[in-house]
Amino acid sequence: MEKLNKQALWNIHFPEFVMAGEGGINSLMASAKLVELPAGQQVFYPGAVCEQYLLVLEGSVKAQIISEGGREMLLYRVCSGDSCVLTTSCLLSGDNYPAEGVAEGNVLAFAISSHAFYRCIEQSAFFREFVFKKFSARLTDVIGLLEDVTFSAIDTRLSKALLAESTDVITLTHQELAAKLGSAREVISRHLKRFEAYGWVSLNRGTVTLLNTEALSKVADKH
Template sequence: MQNSVKNIFPNFSNELVSTIEENGSQQNFEAGTILMRTGQYIKNTVLILKGKIKIYREGEDGGEFLMYYLQPGQACAISMICTAKSEKSQIMAKVVEDVTVMMIPLQLMDKWMMEHRSWYEFVIETYRSRFEEVLEVVDNIAFRSMDERLEFYLKRHSDACGCSEVKLSHQEIATELNTSREVVSRLLKKMEQRGLVKLNRNQIELLNTNFTN
């Protein structure tokens, strides 16, 4: 079974995998689906088996701001920590590539934390790594200018997909960085002149992966 919990989460113990399969419900969602909105109550923890989910923050004026992506083998840190007293979500979660997820009722969290060592470790590690990721996001917006942030953004994307082509329109990039399309176009053009990228319709090819880092 390609997308089994056992394969995607190899560190989970066998009992844990069984428990998950007994208590969780596997579901599919199409790209574009919004799985969670700011202010909604969280009732489930989500384990990603397939596809990609975007976690972002929404401003009052409707602006977006990308926090990070969730991919197979990962889980939504926010949803994991909201313990028994199902808290309100502080973020938006949108499916960007058709996903298969395992939904697990929040009530089971505390119980599993005590009973399953591998679950405990997974939760702690998830939280730690997301915290770090968010700190890095803060760094980027606090200390860097838009051109650096754009480079960083492209690099993250190409790292994630493992290829050097980023298939996004300027508008999409602008939205995730909470800036305007014109700014992105301008900066990309400058990067092209510096020989860092090659621009095509709906696609940006990174020529020199080791720029800012």
């Protein structure tokens, strides 16, 4: 039954693996273990040894850095069809994890052992291309985030984050917004209250309602 379920999941979430028709890929798919991670489970942590390559099927894993003072900075989310750039980097370099990963909601994923990963990297041109394309795309996102944190004003980044939610009622706490932007909750709260005073947003417990997206867009477009 598990074999049938695994095959169906490969067909649904990673059909390119099935279509590759390579012996190395077929071996990798056969050896992959289906794992379920409950909400809030730590998937990896700073200093941990990387022993497997995860391909997420359902749910998401957030990769984040936590400072000594307890501030969180969200690096990225690994969602359905994705792999983790930190995991790839650690497998290729042999280094330990520099950040932590936490399951958001229940996560279903394929876990591929480091041995199977290395063997398939050597044998399969398809797998090498898949791994490095995912790695490159995610690394570009992380660099963009670091550029924003370093060079963009907080009001610009906050406006962009609010508009990116694609809904007028955003169910995020000030702490969650701060983690997304790599800032402190107090700083985000101060700017949100200023936005509220301008009539751009309305603040309630756990939600931010957008009232003037045109004004927020002008701030988001500032350089």
